[in-house]
Amino acid sequence: MSGVIRHVRVRGRVQGVGFRMFVEDAAAMHGIEGWVRNRRDGSVEAVLAGDPEAVRAVVAACRRGPRGAFVESEGSSILLAQRHPGERFSVLRTE
Numbered sequence: 001m002s003g004v005i006r007h008v009r010v011r012g013r014v015q016g017v018g019f020r021m022f023v024e025d026a027a028a029m030h031g032i033e034g035w036v037r038n039r040r041d042g043s044v045e046a047v048l049a050g051d052p053e054a055v056r057a058v059v060a061a062c063r064r065g066p067r068g069a070f071v072e073s074e075g076s077s078i079l080l081a082q083r084h085p086g087e088r089f090s091v092l093r094t095e
Contacts, residue, residue, distance in 0.1 A: 003049060003051050004050070004051075004055050005047065005048070006059060006076045007047055008046045008074065009039075009044075009074070010074045012072035012073065013072075014071065017067075019036075020038065022065060023062060024089055027089040028088075031050055034047040034050075035047055035090040035092050036090075037091065037095060039095060044062075062076075
């Protein structure tokens with residue numbers, strides 16, 4: 001599959017508001033593979049892999065967040081990473 005892999009870090013009021021489930025749902029809606037997790041510093045981090053337009057849509061969703069979230073900043077970068085074929089989308093433990 002040709003596609004893009006992006007690493008996303010979202011800061012603000014993004015924990016305790018369902019942000020990970022929000023990203024998981026957006027990823028499923030757009031056919032994205034990857035993962036999302038809380039970070040101990042209060043941010044949320046995700047890796048999104050798939051069609052470039054679909055990845056852009058999920059990154060845009062991360063900029064908004066779910067109801068109750070307040071996104072202060074979002075940073076994303078293209079990753080050079082190895083994909084694991086067949087892996088869908090996962091919520092990982094806090095790191």
